[in-house]
Amino acid sequence: MTCTIPEPLPTRLQAALQRHPVSGHLWVGFSGGLDSTVLLHLLASCQIPVRALHVHHGLSANADRWLSHCREFASSLSVPFTAVRIHVDSGKGGLEQRARRARYRAFAQAMSVGDQILLGHHGDDQAETFLLRLMRGAGVLGLAGIAESRTVGAGRSLLRPLLGASRAELAAWAADHGLSWINDESNADESLDRNYLRHRVLPALSARWPARQRVARAVDNLRESAELLQALALADLHDCGFRRERCGESLALGVFAGLSLARRKNLLRYWSLQQGGKAPEWAPLQQALAQLGAAAADAQVAVQLGGRVVRRYQGRLYLTPELVHYSMKEIGDQWRWDGISELLLPGGGVLAPSPGWPGSEYRVRYRRGGERAHPSDRVHSQTLKKLLQERALEPWLRDRVPLVYRAGELVAVGGLFTCEVAGLTQAPPPRWQFSD
Structure with missing residues (x-):
């Protein structure tokens, strides 16, 4: 097995920022864990102006203590600190998924147009995500892994500058600089799929193969395929009479229905991602296509798809945000x-x-x-x-x-x-x- 010397973390960070420049402020999603602590310390060490944003979920009895720790650490680096308290709703999906949605909404609301938020995801996170999506039967877009950069609302972006690094490299940086961080007790709960993969599956794979590096190579190859599929979807989106609506966007349903099944699936996946949603999983994608094909012309269709909703009205296929319920x-x-x-x-x-x-x-x-x-x-x-x-x-x-x-x-x-x-x-x- 060949051994390569890891690229220094500051070099990785600065290269990623150069690849994805922005006109506004830089933020760090700062939970206080190892990953975000190292990222914030790296930025301060490189004298890159940044603001720390801590999201208080209130899900742990230690949440207030974590907030105090994060504020003190940011203050020690002379980094402006903002805390946002959120409520994790009881909607669809598991607790982890709902907390993630709420967290990303908080990011978008705190940022201004032109701003960018940096997250501390690394190569081990990429490997875990790949395996999670593989077990859920994801297609090429899903298996293409965590993107280095994406939008989080109009005019706002998200960057993961340390995706090429390993968790071990981040831990070494923290040890070398005497950093302390929060250990979330939920990270030890192996009833959660990601934790099971982290503690049981990946160590076993890594004992035989360089799992993180192999997954990174597979993700790169899959991303090339995903880019070709996205180019096809973009052409189909245009040919289907794409139109922006007061709430979401729409296509000509008749033209969409004339596409092959594979291209209809591909178009819905791409469209959801373009709106800032997630790559839809297999089951809701199948449900959306089945309802669009089987329902009477005047029947209401509303299927959740990747954080968006597929709807139909007067010969148009709509993809809208999830509308907030109210009384x-x-x-x-x-x-x-x-x-x-x-x-x-x-x-x-x-x-x-x-x-x-x-x-x-x-x-x-x-x-x-x-x-x-x-x-x-x-x-x-x-x-x-x-x-x-x-x-x-x-x-x-x-x-x-x-x-x-x-x-x-x-x-x-x-x-x-x-x-x-x-x-x-x-x-x-x-x-x-x-x-x-």
């Missing part, structure tokens, strides 16, 4: 809006003034049932329910469309029309969009 008791009855600034709407969505929209004192609310409206381009008023159908508003958005009132009178339906009201008939309706 009227939680969100309140109505919300004030000045008509000038953006209004973040409960349950998702943003209302913003259109060109020429006048500032004033408005009230915004969702549908309650029984509303009527008089669009400025119509002679008579009509029930709002009928108008939303006529304007082809997607059914999953009809209870979320913002109704804008002034002095108790409905003056606009966000993103759709302005009502026949004095002083507003010439103004386009306020803009209404959903972020990813």
Whole structure:
């Protein structure tokens, strides 16, 4: 077996930053474990300006102590420190998966456009992920492993600069520099698949083969194949009449249905990743394709796919973000809006003034049932329910469309029309969009 001298960690770090330059701030996702501790110390040692971001899940009795440790360590390096407390919901997926989703949402919310967050994933993590996905029956895109860089929301990116290093190299750096770090007690729980692979499977493989290096080589080869598949998917996306929507994106369902089964699967995988989701697993991918093919033309389809939702409406295939569920008791009855600034709407969505929209004192609310409206381009008023159908508003958005009132009178339906009201008939309706 040939032995190569590992590339120094500072060299790896700086090379990765040069490959993926950004215009904004650099952040480190700082849990306080070995990986993120070494990464933060490396950046400080290389005098690279960075901010530390600690996500407090509240899942461990030690969470508050970990927060204090991370704040003190960042302070010792003169690194600005931010802590974000999050709630891990009880939605679909295991606890580890739900915590990961919540953590990445916190990353995106803390960052500004142009910013980049660095994570301490290394080559051993890559090997574990490869084996996990192999056991779940992943295809080429999934087996291509952890990407060095990807987006985390519009204009924001994520970088893993130490993917080429091993856990042993990080531990050696920590020992050489006298660093201390947090040991999360959950890392010893072998009922979790990743921990089982880490403690039982990979040591056995590494005793016979250089497992980490072999996996890294396989991942490189698979990534080349994945890039070819992505190029094909991009061409199919264009040919299927790709269109951005107020919530997600859509394709012409008829053209999509004319593709071979393999290309339809490939397109859905690529599309989910392009929206910032994950590579869909086999079962939900099969379910989505089966429902799209078997359901009646007017039937509602909503299948979870890689952190996104596949839907269908009026001959279009939609891929949307997961819409946040809400109850009227939680969100309140109505919300004030000045008509000038953006209004973040409960349950998702943003209302913003259109060109020429006048500032004033408005009230915004969702549908309650029984509303009527008089669009400025119509002679008579009509029930709002009928108008939303006529304007082809997607059914999953009809209870979320913002109704804008002034002095108790409905003056606009966000993103759709302005009502026949004095002083507003010439103004386009306020803009209404959903972020990813």
